[in-house]
Amino acid sequence: MEVDDGFMDILPPQKTTVAKYYNEDQLALNIAASAKMMDVFRAKLKSPSFFFDNQVTTVFVTLRNKDGSYIVTNDEVIEVIMKSVPKRRNKLIRACISERRLEIVDKIIPSLENLPSYPLPEIG
Numbered sequence: 001m002e003v004d005d006g007f008m009d010i011l012p013p014q015k016t017t018v019a020k021y022y023n024e025d026q027l028a029l030n031i032a033a034s035a036k037m038m039d040v041f042r043a044k045l046k047s048p049s050f051f052f053d054n055q056v057t058t059v060f061v062t063l064r065n066k067d068g069s070y071i072v073t074n075d076e077v078i079e080v081i082m083k084s085v086p087k088r089r090n091k092l093i094r095a096c097i098s099e100r101r102l103e104i105v106d107k108i109i110p111s112l113e114n115l116p117s118y119p120l121p122e123i124g
Helices: 024-034 040-048 055-064 074-083 088-100 104-113
Strands: none
Touching: 024 040, 024 104, 040 055, 040 074, 055 074, 055 088, 074 088, 074 104, 088 104
């Protein structure tokens, strides 16, 4: 037997799990991805904003031409990774690994030690 503790009057149950509105920025990114407008993604990766960063990093690494070749070259992805902040850099590297673009990962591993990262907390 379910006990009603008054919360159902304040917060009624949701009827759907879909968001009420589709965000305009997300719509613009989806349109840019379908049109393969990589300038939008390059500008977004250079901006300090992390809004929709997961979608931007994934599309930047994974988008392909009709013949199966990647739109963004390995050198260009490496350049963006090296110039990114640590949080975005980690997302880009994870996207490269999940897309099996291991040539990129192999090239940047030796230089990752020299890049600044988050300061480690002192233990003790």
